Amino acid sequence: MMPAETFYEAVRRSGVSRRDFLRFCATTAAFLGLEGTVLPQIVNALETQKRPPIYWLNFAACSCCSESLIKSSHPLASEALLGVISMDYMETIQAAAGYQAEEIARNGMKENFGNYILAVEGSVPTADGGIYCTVGGRTAIESLTEAAKGAKAILCVGSCSSFGCVTVAKPNPTGCQPIHKLITDKPVINIPGCPPIPEVIMGTIVHLVTFGSLPVLDRLQRPRVFYGQRIHDKCYRRAFFDAGMFVENFDDEGARKGWCLYKVGCRGPVTYNACSVTKWNEGTSFPIQSGHPCLGCSEPDYWDRNPLYQHVADVPLPGFATADTIGGIFAGGVAAATVAHMVASTVKKATHKDAPQETTASGKEE
């Protein structure tokens, strides 16, 4: 068997020119928010490193994260599975089955001990000895514990492995746990979202491949580059929030004019994700753009925070109103802007506890 090829060799053989490769490196740098001066470093890293093996384990999951991954449309992403990374185990799409599939994981993890990336989709049921999820007769807990030993880093793809998502929603009947509660001696990167945006999954992997180090993480272990801003901060409907112009009911006049969805339950103001920047399905849309409030799916415990269609906070406004009433009073009115600024700053204050506090621990913050 020939020595494993580098990322550069892989993309070259898949028909990409050197020029396009360099353009990809530049795009990646820009996408990761990096200065142009690090470009040679990226090029060098991609030219000299072999494709990193990834073992993708599915536990208590619905596979929406796998489905999201294969919809990645960022440059070269359609080649990702065959070129950028070496997806050595991924039950949803791999050719091998049964014993032959298990063999790949077992042998591969031994050969690449200390050097592979472990991706986990789904949370891990821990009640009653873990019997609620078994693969090959072994419990998810057992598989995870063993696979984690030789992993360089663990990518928790999706809200289930990051925070638990639906599986831990009350009353959590199978005792599901997110990965960081079970594995404490390895770097864990959370890539939450139900599912995460495909380019966010790929972007995090490309960062690891490129620099061989973790991206800067927030206090919830999310890559700051993708989760550093609230949906609300970049929402194109923000102007209507600031102007106090709200959708009061689905399909009302405001809805048909694209007004702010805050009052029908939008969690954009308390949700950190890239939806309003990167958008979904190659920039086609994102939930708010298609008229539905943000569910806040990349935040911990989002199913149990409050009813979905009740907006996140009745923000008290000085003196006379709440956010519930200002729409009615000021919608379209000239005084809206003044009040809206109060709303905005009060919301900010009220949600401050949700803001990611960047850690200064080594490896997590420059």
Added chain:
Amino acid sequence: MSQRIVVDPITRIEGHLRIQAVVGDDKVVSDASSTSALFRGIEIILKGRDPREAWALAERICGVCTLVHAVTSVRAVEDALGIVIPKNANLIRNQMMATLQVHDHVVHFYHLHALDWVDVVSALKADPKATSDLAQKISKWPKSSTGYFTDTQNKLKKFVESGQLGIFANGYWGHPAYKLPPEANLMAVAHYLEMLAWQKEIVKIHAIFGGKNPHPNLIVGGVPCAINPNHPDAINIDKLSLVKSKIDEAIEVVEQVYLPDLMAIASFYKDWAKWGAGLSNKGIMDYGDFPTVPGDKKSDRWKGGAILNGNLKEVFEIDPRDPEQVQEFVAHSWYEYSGGDKKGYHPWDGETMPKYSGPKPPWEFLEMSDKYSWMKAPRWRGHAMEGGPLSRILLAYAQGDEEVKSYVDEALKTLDVPLEAVYSTLGRTLARALETKRAVYLMKKLHEDLVANIKAGDYQTANTEKWEPETWPKTELKGVGTYAAPRGALAHWVKIKDRKISNYQAVVATTWNGSPKDPTGQHGPFEASLIGTPIHDPQKPLEILRTIHSFDPCLACSTHVLDAQGNEIVQVEVQ
């Protein structure tokens, strides 16, 4: 001496499925069991919640069928509350559903099933010129030149030589049951890659109407997207044009890639019309779907019903409300019933008490005479039933659907096989392709209807009269929603009391198809379909994968908990 074969995990499916089979000296499967190895308890979690948000949680039952459970859930809640959705909402939901049908089937064929028939490694030996001739003979798809297939082959060659085979590692390459010539294998590998890139395009229709895919958004009473031809942020001509272009692409892909490939590959595997019939000629069912008139089952474009013993002359009506029809059993499932293991419960009255009684993990074998799965065993009037594209195609055929009849007759003629050949692994795979053709032309029709309705001045997308819970009675309400899901018959049953969900249950496609035995010992469809199949090499049971994959199993949906009135877990949850 007989031997036991275990395939766990069954890969290239959604979720965790284990198959155990018993093979005799004659190398033929004499018994088989299907085990769902995951249990999440979504229905328990749904209890006590606002019925308007049930769709979002229920949608997370599956990230592959994605929209499927969301639609079924809003239908159940709307049924309970007596809400009729507007015409546009019905058209948009139908459009999203048809989109899903097409996406799901294409991905299933190329990425989850094809490698059972296509030997990737053999493609390296192909003559690209001969591949090009073959491709041009069967289709007018433009990517078919010698140069194109030479490039694909070189890519594949270098990939194999890289020493990192990734997702293709350890497949059953070189297995004598692979029958395609290298040229056909190369063509199929090229299309595997093309379709991987294409499948992300069609779901943009979900993004337009539902904000994203996977897991697009819906609302009880309609759809969340607003229509306004004169506003940049609503459904306008720009958005509708994007939808139209994706439909046009989909028609080309299905007509010029999927169907020709399927027919070409099937022609080499006609012996697979002999195996895998299972229950397809004993009991098939579907609820029907794509209503023309919102809320009126009778207006379904795809008709539902049940057929027993392959008698296409008699189609029985399915009533999901009738307590005698759909029932679930737990004789071989890791649950207990207060009425004992022989009793069946209709979902509105069902109870679920998970009770694991299998061996302590790690284990090697499960005993088929004991309980062995997290799936229950749903039955229709006591019959184990198969659902999915084959069932629907047969139901349409039996009920005189001219469009479907022409598709089926033409395909059978091309392959030169009789109608009975469809009761098989091959037939199941063929039916899925024919259903995709049906779905893609339905998309076109739905788009024309939507545009015409908007042109007529109707912009309404939601009925919000009963949006506020204060408008609902506090008494107990019951509702059921059904759906012709890609994998088969799906229904959710909901009970609402004091404006909260008091009971929520889903009996899903893969529970029907992957069910364990019931108290009378009747096998579920997966199990029945394997019995009688010859296995060339028990170490490499490619034949098991072929038949199981022909159903397109989706396990996350099959592993749920039903209502458990009076059950302790539920009491804890309600508090």
